[in-house]
Amino acid sequence: MAEKLLDVQHLRTHFFTRAGVVKAVEDVSFYIDEGETLGLVGESGCGKSVTSLSILRLLESPPGKIVGGKVLFQGEDILEMNREELNALRGGRAAMIFQDPMTSLNPVYPIGYQIAEAVKAHLKLDDKAAMNRAVEMLDRVRIPEARRRLNHYPHEFSGGMRQRVMIAIALSCNPQLLIADEPTTALDVTIQAQVLDLMKGLAQEFRTATLLITHDLGVVAGSCDRVNVMYAGRIVEAAPTTTLFAKPAHPYTQALLAAVPRSDTPKGSRLAAIGGQPPNLINLAPGCPFAPRCPKAQARCRAELPPLETVGPNQQAACFYPY
Amino acid sequence: MRIDESSEQTGTQSFNDGYSINPGSELGTAGFLEPQLAIATNPLETTLSQSELDLRTQEAVTEGQSLSPIEASLRRLGRDKRAMVCLAVIIFMVVASYVFPIFYLHMGPNIQGGIFGNASVPPELYHYMQHQELLNLDAPSSLAHPLGTDQLGRDILARLMAGVNVSIQVALFVEIFDVVLGLIIGVLAGFFGGWIDTFLARFTDLMFAFPTLLFAILAAATLGPAFVDALGPQGRLILVSIAIGITVWPQMARFVRGQTLQLKEQQFIEAARMSGSSNQRIMMQHIVPNLFSIVVAAATLDIVGTITAEAAISLLGLGVEPPGSSLGLMINDAAQRINISLWEILWPTITLSILVLAISFLGDGVNDAFNPRTKD
Numbered sequence: 190m191a192e193k194l195l196d197v198q199h200l201r202t203h204f205f206t207r208a209g210v211v212k213a214v215e216d217v218s219f220y221i222d223e224g225e226t227l228g229l230v231g232e233s234g235c236g237k238s239v240t241s242l243s244i245l246r247l248l249e250s251p252p253g254k255i256v257g258g259k260v261l262f263q264g265e266d267i268l269e270m271n272r273e274e275l276n277a278l279r280g281g282r283a284a285m286i287f288q289d290p291m292t293s294l295n296p297v298y299p300i301g302y303q304i305a306e307a308v309k310a311h312l313k314l315d316d317k318a319a320m321n322r323a324v325e326m327l328d329r330v331r332i333p334e335a336r337r338r339l340n341h342y343p344h345e346f347s348g349g350m351r352q353r354v355m356i357a358i359a360l361s362c363n364p365q366l367l368i369a370d371e372p373t374t375a376l377d378v379t380i381q382a383q384v385l386d387l388m389k390g391l392a393q394e395f396r397t398a399t400l401l402i403t404h405d406l407g408v409v410a411g412s413c414d415r416v417n418v419m420y421a422g423r424i425v426e427a428a429p430t431t432t433l434f435a436k437p438a439h440p441y442t443q444a445l446l447a448a449v450p451r452s453d454t455p456k457g458s459r460l461a462a463i464g465g466q467p468p469n470l471i472n473l474a475p476g477c478p479f480a481p482r483c484p485k486a487q488a489r490c491r492a493e494l495p496p497l498e499t500v501g502p503n504q505q506a507a508c509f510y511p512y
Numbered sequence: 513m514r515i516d517e518s519s520e521q522t523g524t525q526s527f528n529d530g531y532s533i534n535p536g537s538e539l540g541t542a543g544f545l546e547p548q549l550a551i552a553t554n555p556l557e558t559t560l561s562q563s564e565l566d567l568r569t570q571e572a573v574t575e576g577q578s579l580s581p582i583e584a585s586l587r588r589l590g591r592d593k594r595a596m597v598c599l600a601v602i603i604f605m606v607v608a609s610y611v612f613p614i615f616y617l618h619m620g621p622n623i624q625g626g627i628f629g630n631a632s633v634p635p636e637l638y639h640y641m642q643h644q645e646l647l648n649l650d651a652p653s654s655l656a657h658p659l660g661t662d663q664l665g666r667d668i669l670a671r672l673m674a675g676v677n678v679s680i681q682v683a684l685f686v687e688i689f690d691v692v693l694g695l696i697i698g699v700l701a702g703f704f705g706g707w708i709d710t711f712l713a714r715f716t717d718l719m720f721a722f723p724t725l726l727f728a729i730l731a732a733a734t735l736g737p738a739f740v741d742a743l744g745p746q747g748r749l750i751l752v753s754i755a756i757g758i759t760v761w762p763q764m765a766r767f768v769r770g771q772t773l774q775l776k777e778q779q780f781i782e783a784a785r786m787s788g789s790s791n792q793r794i795m796m797q798h799i800v801p802n803l804f805s806i807v808v809a810a811a812t813l814d815i816v817g818t819i820t821a822e823a824a825i826s827l828l829g830l831g832v833e834p835p836g837s838s839l840g841l842m843i844n845d846a847a848q849r850i851n852i853s854l855w856e857i858l859w860p861t862i863t864l865s866i867l868v869l870a871i872s873f874l875g876d877g878v879n880d881a882f883n884p885r886t887k888d
Contacts, residue, residue, distance in 0.1 A: 247785060280787030293779035296581055297801040306797075307787045341578045358787070 193261075194398045195221040195244070195366055200258035202236075202243045209471040213239040215422040217258075218497075223365065226392065226399040228413035228430070230406060230445070232467055236422040237402045241368050244400075245279055246270075262366070281311040283366040284359035286388075289375050290351035294343035300327075300354050301339025304361055311362040326357035330387060349380035353387065360391055367392060368400045373408060385412050406449050410434060418442050421468050421478035424497060428504040438506035440483045477508070485510050582804060588881040595877025598870040605867060609676035613641075616670065623656045641670035642835050650853040659859050662842070663849050668859055674837035675860060679867065682753050682822040683815045689757035690764050691811055695800065697761070698768025703776060703795055713769065720762035724821050731755035732830035745833055752831050756821050760814055764807070771806050775799055805882035812875035816868055823864055839864045 202214035214236045221227045229237050242248045244260050246267060260267040262283065270278065279285075287293045294303060304326055305319035314322060320339065327335035330353040343351060352372060359367055369388065373381040389412045392399045401413055409416055409430060416433045418426040418441065426439040437443045444463045454460075465482040468474070477483070480490040489509055497507040579587065589595055620635040625645050637643050638656065645665035652660050659668040701712035732752055739747035775781065776799070784794050825831040826840030834841070839860045846857035 245786065247782065276788035276790065278788075279785070285783070285786045287779040287783060289779055293783050295780040295784070295798050295802070297804070299578070299580075310788060342580055344581070345578060355783070358783075 193220045194223045194225075194263060195400070196259075196261040197240075197244065198259040198261070200240065200243060200260065201256045202239050202248065203254055203256050204252045205254060206252050206471075211470045212473065213253075213422050213470060214243060217419075217422070217424055219417050219424060219427065221366065221398045221400060223398055224393070224396045225415070226389070226401055226413045228409040228416040229400060229402045229419060230404060230409055230416060231419035232404060234467055234470075235419045237404075237419055238370055240419070241285070241370050241400060241402055244368065245283060245285065246275060247279075247285075277311070280307050280364075281362050282364055283368065284362065284364040286352070286355050286359050286367065286369040286372045288371040290348050290355055291375065293355055294351055296343055299340045299342055300346070304354070304358050307358050308361050322361060323357075326361045327354070329360070329391060330354070330357045332357075349376055349384060352376060352380075352384050356384070356388060356391065360395055360397065363395060364397055366400065367397045368402070370402045371404070372401075373403075373405070381408070382411075388412070406445060418445070421473065422470055423478065423507065425479065425508070426504075426506045427497070428501075428506075432501070432504050436501065436504075436512070438500045438504055438511035439479075439508045440485050440510075441479045442506075444482075585805060585882045589877055592877040592881060595874050595881075598874040598877070601866065601870040602874060605676055605863075605870075606680055609673040609680070613639075613670065613673050616673075620656050639667050639670050641666060641674045641837050643667070650849060650856065652853070652855065660853070660855055662845060662856055668842075668856065671837040671842055672839075672859055672863055675839040675842055676863065676867065678749065678826075678832060678836070678838045679819045679822060679864075682749065682756070683818045685750075685753040686757045686760060686818045687811050687815060689754070690760045690814055691807060693757070693761040694764025694768055694810075695803065695807065698765040699772050699795055699799055699803070701765070702769040702772025703791070703799060709769075712765075716762045716765045716769075719758065720766075722759045724756060724759040724817070725824060727759050728752055728755035728821060728825050729828065729830055732825060736830065740833070745836060748830075749832055749836075752822060752825050756818055760818065764810055764814070767806055767810050768803055771803055772799055775802050809875070809879040809882045812871065812878045816872045816875060819864075819868055819871070 197220065198218050200214055200217045201212070204211040204213055217236070217240055219227065219229075229240065231237050239248070239253070242253075243255050244267065246255070248255070255268060258268070262278070265274075267275070267278065294300065301320060301323045304323035305316070308314055308319040308322045309316070312319075312322070323339060324335045327338060332338055332350060332353060343354075346354065352375075356372075367388075372388065373384055376384060385408060388399070391397070399412075401408070403409060413430050415427070415429050417424050418433075418439065420441050426433070426437070426442045428438070433442065434446065437446055441463075444461075447461045448463060450460055463482055468478050468481065474481075474491070476491040476493055477486070477495050480486040483490065487510065493509075495507045495509045497505050500506045500508075500511045617636050617639050620639060622632045622634050623638060623645075625631060625633040625638065625648060627646065633645070635656070638645055643666060645661060648657075648661055648665045649663055650661065651657055651665070654660070657667050657669070659672065662668055662671065697712050697716060701709045701716070732748060732755065735751055736748050739751040741747070743750060781794060781798055784798050789797070822831060823838070823840035823843070826838040827844045829841075829844065832838035832841050842860035843857060843864070846853075846860065849856055
């Protein structure tokens with residue numbers, strides 16, 4: 190097995206707001222091996238994005254604050270890094286792709302300049318070499334006529350193309366880790382597939398490990414090696430993708446899978462949904478956060494917090510009554 | 513059958529018409545339409561190879577050049593006829609008021625004049641804006657004085673041009689002050705937020721509370737003599753400019769802060785931070801260039817207020833001192849002679865009105881062209 194590239198241990202991120210302390214990420218631990226793709230899934234507001242932002246310390250502070258844990262990147266703790274080390278890491282060894290391609294490029298600069306900027310800062314190339322690198326990257330993300338397109342402005346590209354430009358920027362400095370925060374949410378389905386295939390192919394080619402954050406289980410099935418499921422700021426299940434889809438252990442994962450519309454559902458039948466709302470992260474009741482919505486909840490679930498425990502081969506779940 | 517055929521025919525015809533009327537407009541539609549046409553007219557050639565399509569799109573796209581947002585805004589502005597006419601008027605007034613006096617000093621006949629009315633006075637003298645022809649007061653238009661003379665026998669056209677110069681100098685000075693201060697404070701407040709924002713925003717509000725005219729009058733009345741002592745006759749003008757500048761920038765700072773707050777939430781800022789950019793770099797590279805539109809639009813409209821404020825202060829006798837000239841001062845002087853010679857007050861008021869209206873219309877045009885929110 191390859192070495193752990195990123196090892197997140199007991200990460201806790203809280204937001205200190207007027208209404209109270211929001212425990213957005215609570216005791217989250219996971220790891221990513223080199224070259225591997227890890228999926229992080231969950232409903233909106235369960236802490237996926239905060240986790241990814243915490244890893245690279247991109248949270249606005251205040252109100253956000255990382256209150257505990259370690260983020261080991263190739264053995265170094267990112268949470269202990271000073272500003273220069275952080276700036277060298279961000280965009281260099283670790284890169285990120287954002288959700289909305291429409292606003293993630295600066296409208297006043299041509300895209301070639303925006304790619305070259307990152308390359309110059311991290312690979313220490315001169316202008317010409319940086320531009321050549323930009324052309325090469327645009328070619329790699331299959332933007333036709335890359336050299337001519339260098340001088341075009343973001344508004345001259347479609348959403349899918351902009352996201353590909355973002356991928357080009359992210360991968361231009363040969364990062365070891367790529368964090369993709371819902372990279373396809375803003376794109377339509379056909380473009381989604383293209384972009385995901387492209388990301389997957391390039392990640393393999395560049396031997397880049399990917400943390401893919403999404404709420405779309407279809408995306409996970411198509412591109413991830415392993416999956417972590419988050420709920421209410423905690424990881425509730427971690428398993429290889431095939432295992433997770435074949436034998437989900439946590440009731441929440443089961444409910445999520447049941448909620449995916451399928452092509453073989455009888456026409457006219459209602460879509461399955463998980464009843465209720467995710468809990469308010471300010472006043473979490475003791476016990477399992479999913480208990481109020483869980484069909485299998487017992488008295489013990491409401492009183493005690495289930496720890497993340499091994500329930501099968503390579504599979505962990507935070508549930509007293511898995512499967 | 514027949515009806516179908518005819519309708520189909522008219523359909524293709526109108527399609528062809530549209531194509532021939534507009535062969536390749538800005539985006540090079542010709543290249544995009546061609547394949548469709550080929551499909552529509554020739555059923556045998558239904559598909560084009562990828563390379564052919566590439567070739568066609570390439571042709572089409574290379575025709576239209578790539579425009580930065582600022583270039584696109586300028587182009588939009590260029591299409592605004594009213595704004596362009598106003599721009600021409602402004603440029604004419606600026607150039608004329610700076611360049612024409614040089615020639616004006618050598619134009620015109622020698623006249624009988626001087627203190628006793630018997631000397632020969634050359635245009636170098638009587639077309640100097642401070643020269644007084646005391647025997648030729650409140651004169652109507654003549655060859656020597658195209659716009660007549662004022663109550664001290666000074667050439668009105670010469671004084672008018674000097675007055676426009678003053679208006680433009682004050683406007684420029686105030687705008688530089690306005691933009692620099694507004695940008696710095698607005699960006700810092702918007703970008704950093706927290707206590708820096710609280711402090712700067714409250715300070716801006718405090719400065720915003722000063723009414724422009726009252727503040728400038730107060731400054732001119734209290735500090736005027738000291739500035740004149742220190743800086744010579746220009747001192748008052750500089751003081752008035754500073755006073756106007758101080759009351760104008762808070763508006764700009766508010767605009768800039770608001771826009772910065774919005775920009776800060778855009779993902780490219782997060783992406784820039786992600787790629788290891790420092791705060792300073794993010795502000796200079798990513799925030800400030802994106803503020804260009806709003807700053808240009810706001811500054812153009814601020815000029816109007818500045819020019820009228822300077823005129824008003826000079827009108828009250830607290831701006832430019834008498835041997836000098838200013839539109840406001842001329843209006844004030846002429847107002848006392850309104851019964852004797854009406855044209856004396858007409859020239860400076862008309863000039864001021866045209867200048868202010870032209871800048872105001874240009875400002876509207878700039879706002880429409882540059883402000884992303886007013887787009888279409």
